[in-house]
Amino acid sequence: MNTDGKTYKKYAAARAKKSPLLKNCAMAFVSGGAICAAGHGLRRLFTYAGLSDDNAGMLTSSALILIAVLLTGFGVFDSIAKHTGAGTLVPITGFANAVASSAIDSRTEGLVPGVGAKIFTVAGPVLVWGISAGAAYGIAYYLVCAAAKGGVS
């Protein structure tokens, strides 16, 4: 086969898997919506069991994280995520999957340089920028409150 650049590009473009936006969005909508509705139900269940709102929310996240970690461990999460795309990425399940899969995949590199360090491949950036954004907001909020009270307390 003639494999000069142009021919190859054409061949590759023709063979490349199409990513139909509409279908992907529909899958993401249905799967993501379902996970959120399930999370809402869990939260209701925990509140019904007598937990405070904050604790019910925390346990809901933890339960979804545990489910996502187990599915990742059994190798099922990836086969689901292939179809659902952002539907499983955006809910807390995507964060949990990223944490668990980098931990499991780096186990052979050891517990400290492997699991300990690589577990933060995706979680690290999320925590660094999420927490930093929170602290920056805190500084601004504190200053605004102090100014409103007419001087720093």
Place this chain on the structure above:
Amino acid sequence: MEYLQAFLVGGALCVLAQVLIDKTKMSPGRILVIYVVAGVALGAVGLYGPLVEFAGGGATVPLTGFGYLISKGVKDAIDAEGAVGILKGGVSAAAGGITAALFFGAMASLVFKSKPKR
């Protein structure tokens, strides 16, 4: 009805990310960072709270909800304790989720073997 609201809002947040992935080729990791920071920002300007009221799990389960939790924690801690809340509030509020993800993830690495990618 409240489950439908959770479904619709949660689904819409996922669709937005799917469009970003398909149109900009952004990596999933980048999307997650954008969502968390967006959650903090929307919480800070007071827009995310009403969305949580409306959609429940539809707003708290997506990663923007994690960002909102951080901003709400910072605000509540500053209201209660003053400036120290800047450093304490965010992580305190998100402590459960962070610990669950790291602990379950670390334990999973001891129990499960890495699967070859198919």
